[in-house]
Amino acid sequence: MKKLLLGNVAAARGLYEAGCTFASSYPGTPSTEITEEAAKFDEIYCEWAPNEKVAMEAAFGASLSGARSFCGMKHVGLNVAADPLFTISYTGVNGGMVIAVADDPGMHSSQNEQDSRHYAKAAKLPMLEPSDSAEALQFVKEAYEMSERFDAPVFIKMCTRVAHSQSLVETGERVVPALRPYEKNIAKYVMMPGNAIKRHPVVEERTRKLIAFAEETPLNRTEEGTDHSIGIITSSTSYQYVKEVFGDRYPVLKLGMVWPLPEKKILDFAAAVEKLIVVEELDPFIEEHCRSLGLKPAGKDIFPLEGEFSQNLVAEKLGLSPVSGPALGEAVPPRPPVMCAGCPHRGLFYTLTKNKCTVLGDIGCYTLGAVAPLSAIEMTACMGASVSAIHGFNKVRGEESEGRTVAVIGDSTFMHSGMTGLANIAYNQSNSTVIILDNSITGMTGHQQNPTTGYNIKGDPAGKIDLESLCRAMGIRRVRVVDPYDLAACDQAVKEELAANESSVIISRRPCALLKYVKHKPPLKVDTDKCVGCKSCMKIGCPAISMKNGKARVDETLCVGCGVCRQLCRVGAFSGEEKEG
């Protein structure tokens, strides 16, 4: 029976059917649901690792041990896992190993738009690229066969529109291959120079074999067209846009394996058409390969290097006039994402803004602390960078910045790669103030457990790392916890820790307001007779508060009764319970 499945859910189904028994990942949009869905199969051991490097190494260990293993991550997660990646390319695998990496063209939920295909080429590993859910399932199964046949981890490259689109899938049965024997093999698995020197030629020979495979595999297929004036080479969702616009008009070389790329197949395809065009999102990866074969395709001279494609974009760039719809005739105000009503980060950011702090930020929901009216965060780069960067920032500027600069990082991000930055602060002795925004969950990616929550991926009790003890064990003596709903307590904590003559950690602790177990209070109401329209309550940028006819108004469908706005009101216009209970 055909099912309508999200690309990521189909990939998880592929893991199940291929007999994968071990998955370790770190959540990251748009990759998260692969592992979340895999965890619903009791036959697959699944876990959230503290970061992608740990996940990849754990999956490698499972492969070494003889099982079919998996790790999944978003594109920037692969930067974190790049260290094991380049060397397990040399060791190869025992049980099949599949690595899913999900790119985010258009940056729906990412800090950059890097093109992961470069990693396949750089690490000399095969990469398959599905264009819909059915292929996501099929390619994962194929990837395990290839991994064991070619003795290499194999990439499945997803992108937002494949990962987060549902399409029809034919499911099959699960087949579990026997656990492969583990045999001691120092020459293959111990990558010290003397052994690695001998493994490198094995890797190059493997690539030659994979190129031969790329020429023959049905993963790369030619679809005939009626008009040979143009031939299009494409992959992933770009293939869908091309077919949407042109149907069966032009011949298409649809590449399901984007590294290594075939040579003869591309040359034969090019020879049968008058004009060759490469349609691919982000970098000219396939295009440059075509150029290396002596071809002169059109590609990034027509198509953008940035952002997502669509059918209209493909139509327009290839000379058709795109359709357009009705126009309102006036500008519509934008609606950027904002911290949710009741978000525990809000009170803390208000405090930082009020104290005119320089805030170095990190990756998570709380990056939205950079948005007006809070406009608190001044730097965000990558996971953990806030804690590492404040150390360098303070070392250079000394007392001038020590008294007003803070790093803010979430609980999950701190476990991911904030700890090592804190180790540097403790070891190399900068007077830095780090604030851990502990909302007791990995929020941005949709509520995944992490090592500080006490629960595992299935929601069962698990090990729990105590943040206070951890920070103290690293040598931070000043560690304190505040409730971000209590503005007076936040203000006092921030002032005292900035003034202190040594490093400190403030743990701003309150669970995410969207968590199911968090009980909400009734929405607040504004007494319009008392409200003087001073807009003090507007300083926190709560989406539930707006001004109507010169008075504050609370949207009852959004307000969760957190009471932060009430603490800002000088005339007591907000009704509701006086004190947190």
Add this chain to the structure above:
Amino acid sequence: MSTKNIMIVGVGGQGSLLASKVLGRVLLSQGYDVKVSEVHGMSQRGGSVVTYVRYGEKVYSPLIDKGEADLIVSFEQLEAARWLPYLRKDGQIVTSTQQIDPMPVVTGKAVYPDGLIEKMRAAGAKVDALDCVTLAKEAGSTKAVNVVLLGRLSHYFDLDEAVWQEALTALVPPKFLELNRKAFALGRNA
């Protein structure tokens, strides 16, 4: 048949994912090829969100582009207006009359436009506007706005109500089923 296009638009957190799930299941039960494209992650946090639902004999692109939508279902007036250019000629908008100020309006950097429904009609769109929040309250919870809208959307399909009820039953937790059935009926018969 040619591919039909439905967009579900709103503000992150309003429950558009459930609406698209129900719609996807209904269309699948009718034997169509279906693609549904969703938004997860950062933009869900109170931002403008859109879900694309496409169905027909063979659907390639998961996206709906400008001038292509047969129907736009909107949880919020400003969002209906934002996605108006995606409507095809003679396309239909079904919108809740709810207004949620985006942050630039809250901070005073922008103004929420007046008379959006009339303006969309003047631009050539057919607009079915409905106070879904009041109807959802009547059903028992403001959270059921999504199902009220679904009920209204069902009105534009030549399908037996049982088909929709089957999908709701399959996708809504049992303890909320009665509430959602009521919300669906209130939207459908509004």
